[in-house]
Amino acid sequence: MKKSQAVQLIQELSNANGVSGFETEVVRILQHATADFTIQRLDAIKNLYLEKKNNLSEGPVVLFDAHSDEVGFMIQAIKENGLLRFLPLGGWVPNTISAQKVRIRNREGTYLPGVVTSRPPHFMTPEERQRPLTIADLTIDIGATSKEEVIETYKIDLGAPVIPDVTCCYNEQTDLFLGKAFDCRIGCACLVDVMEELKEETLPFKLVATVTAQEEVGERGALIAAKQVNPDLAIVFEGCPADDTAETPxxxxSAMGKGPMLRYFDVSMITNPEFQEYALEIAKIHKIPVQVSVRSGGGTNGMAITQVQGAPTIVVGIPVRYAHTPHCYVDFQDYQAAKELVIQLIKNLDADKIQALVQPLSKE
Structure with missing residues (x-):
């Protein structure tokens, strides 16, 4: 994929509306982007399955995965004064939500603007100024003055999805993107880019990709997809939290600008050591910048995939500054390094190598 095409795809995916459970817009973009080189199907939860054309009909199965959903909110209640109470979909820090512009989908499918309320300091008591903010303290204002107006005029009901109202921008000089939802739209774009680059390759295994729903609320789509695909080996594309502005040296x-991050451990999985070693060796041979990590938190679809039949799985994380906030940075060079790493991993794989990774203790 040409750089200009990749930049356009990343921006389009970042701008798309797609909180957990409402990923249709993202799926449509990905279907269009992969129509020429994949065989596609959808399931009921909105998982998108992409099988490489001219695949082997049998043999080992290698899975690519990225999740389509983004963190957002859902309308929980409508107050008599027209303000909307909401719950988070995915992990949020309340301080990053207050005073942000959002989009709310009404029953006709139109996204309407709103703003997360913030209490002006003029009306706050000294105790309120000191008390930590919670999501329960916040509401969304769409400009309505009554509950009836919200329902009848704005046509907003309980259960309506809400996303940050942010437009992605790209700086050609710095190669940086600033936008929302790079966890995991940057991973989705990279998956598509790699699949396109491999479309003419004759591979000694089946290559299947899944773009899975509802990762941010518990890896639900990936668990279903992994049972369907039953992979022998898996590579998860992620937009991982960059820590270079948050941690001590x-x-x-997972610093932005230093390549993709490959984790040894997070709270959801221990990465298969042999597969991790293979990936790091490929990176070294091809002089691809990578970072390694041992995470005290986090979690990815890798957990769901490994729980199906223990398929060796690595997570290729593209660093995202300020993940799970409305405004995030991504470096295109990290995206390119992640893309090149996965391409080289795939080109150097064969059935024997897969077997050695799946059964590392087998005798020759």
């Missing part, structure tokens, strides 16, 4: 393990 010795703890920085």
């Amino acid at each position: 010795e703890m920085i393990q």
Whole structure:
């Protein structure tokens, strides 16, 4: 994929509306982007399955995965004064939500603007100024003055999805993107880019990709997809939290601009050591910048995939500054390094190597 095409795809995916459970817009973009070189199908939860054309009909199965959903909110209640109470979909820090512009989908499918309320300091008591903010303290204002107006005029009901109202921008001089939802739209774009680059390759295994729903609320789509695909090996594309502005120097393990991050451990999985070693060796041979990490938190679709039949799985994380906030940075050079790493991993794989990774203790 040409750089201009990749930039356009990343921006389009970042701008798309797609909180957990409402990923249709993202799926449509990906279907269009991969129509020429994949065989596609959808399931009921909105997982998108992409099988490489001219695949082997049998043999080992290698899975690519990225999740389509983004963190957002859902309308929980409508107050008599027209303000909307909401719940988070995915992990949010309340301080990053207050005073942000959002989009709310009404029953006709139109996204309407709103703003997350913030209490002006003029009306706050000293105790309120000191008390930590919670999501329960916040509401969304769409300009209505009554509950009836919200329902009848704006046509907003309970259960309506809400996303940050942010437009992605790209700086050609710095190669940086600033936008929302790079966890995991940057991973989705990279998956598509790699699949396109491999479309003419004759591979000694089946290559299947899944773009899975509802990762941010518990890896639900990936668990279903992994059972369908039953992979022998898996590579998860992710937009991982960059830590270079948050950690002390010795703890920085996913800095923006230093290549993709490959984790040994997070709270959801221990990465298969042999597969991790293979990936790092490929990166070294091809002089691809990578970072390694041991995470005290986090979690990815890798957990769901490994729980199906224990398929060796690595997570290729593209660092995202300020993940799970409305405004995030991504470096295109990290995207390119992640793309090149996965391409080289695939080109150097064969059935024997897959077998050695799947059964590392087998005798020759």
